[in-house]
Amino acid sequence: MDLPALLSILTRLPAFSGLTAADLEPLPLKGVAHDHVRLRGRGVVARVPRWSQVGLDPAANLAYQATAFARAAVGGHTPELVAVLEPGPTLPMGALLVGEIVGRPPRLPADMPAIARALAALHRLPLPPPAERPPLASPADPVAATLALVERQAAYFDTADLAPAARARLAEELEAARRDRPDLPMPVTLPVTLPITLVGTDVxxxxxxxxxAGKAWFTDLEKAQYGHPGIDLAHASLYTSTMWDPAVAAALSPGDVAAFHAAWEAAVPADLAAAVRPWLRPLRRLTWLRSLSWMARWKVEGERLSPGMPAELCAHLRARLDDVFRPDTIDRVRQEWR
Known part of the structure; x- marks a missing residue:
């Protein structure tokens, strides 16, 4: 992170002309795709991409994220978009300035209902007509699109040095995911009525x-799109997700997951809750495979994609990858839907 370059760009903006180097506070690196720098005393954080996880060029990546932050903020559970710093020679990926959220990491399982309410705030936002959804992705069939993503990423299962027993189990689960859609003909004939909302994706x-006040704020909208809210509910509560961040790590019980789902249903319109309910089980399998196939990619390419991560974070990620691909871990997780 080139702090002098960031400062030089910031001080060209009238609102930040008085900033000094002492006002820039790099925050500990937690994720794999962004650096964050607090602007002391301004209530603002600079969010600086390291790379695009969805393969966009720097300008498109920044425009996508800016749109996501602007649209999601209406729900009241995400940071406000303050400004966009366009990519340039000294800041190749650009940056977003977003409102600073003062808070602590979630404590699980106690804070899962608060997370459910934050997701509900996204999911109940009015759905724009298709022509107004770009640049955010909006697949006509988000379940099929997620399966297609899994199929593409699953190639990394063959190169991630997995135990043969783990690889065999993943092949079984992928085959089951291909046919596990509730109440829909296979192959699906479009248009199909699916619950589609704004979703956070990396939740x-x-x-x-x-x-x-105990309110949950969702802070990473890089992958926000219009999709199936059941995928968000799965991703927020699966073992692969709840154990990912070392500041949060905890394994949820079935009762914890049920309480999480109940809190979400209580916070969304009844028709949306009813439309999502049949999808909860099949989308847990599919979303788990989405996470594992991404993790397999990270196992193969992670250090190249995001160089310079702290040794402690790298060690944690390697430990998580070793754990989630253990055959006994796979067996324990897939008991949720078997």
């Missing part, structure tokens, strides 16, 4: 902060 609990 593992480590991407939330809990403020002093």
């Amino acid at each position: 593992h609990p480590g991407n939330f902060l809990i403020d002093a």
Whole structure:
């Protein structure tokens, strides 16, 4: 992170012309795709991409995220978009300035209902007509699109040095995911009526902060899109997600997951809750495979994609990857839907 370059760009903006180097506070690196720098006394954080996890060029990546922050903020559980710093020679990926959320990491399982309410605030936002959804992705069939993503990423299962027993189990689960859609003909004939809303996508609990009032804030909208809210519910509560961030790590019980689902249902319209309910089980399998296939990619390419991560964080990520791909871990997780 080139702090002098960031300062030089910031001080060209009238609102930040008085900033000094002492006002820039790099925050500990938690995720794999962004650096964060607090602007002391301004209530603002600079969010600086390291790379695009969805393969966009720097300008498109920044525009996508800016749109996501602007649209999600209406729900009241995500940071406000303050400004966009366009990519340039000294800041190749650009940056977003977003409102600072003062809070602590979630404590699981106690804060899962608060996370459910934050997700509900996204999911109940009015759905724009298709022509107004870009640049955010909006697949006509988000379940099929997620399966296609899993199929693409699953190639990394063959190169991630997995135990043969783990690889065999993943092949079984992928085959089951291909046919596990409730109440829909296969192959699916479009248009199909699916619950589609604004979704956060990367909604593992480590991407939330809990403020002093107990309200949950979702802070990472890089992958936000229009999709199936059941995928968010799965991703927020699966073992692969709840154990990912070392500041949050905890394994949820079935009762914890049920309480999480109940809190979400209580916070969304009844028709949305009813439409999502049949999908909860099949989408847990599919979303778990989405996470594992991404993790397999990270196992192969992670150090190249995000160089310079702290040794402590790298060690934690390697330990998580070793754990989630253990055959006994796979067996324990898939008991949820078997």
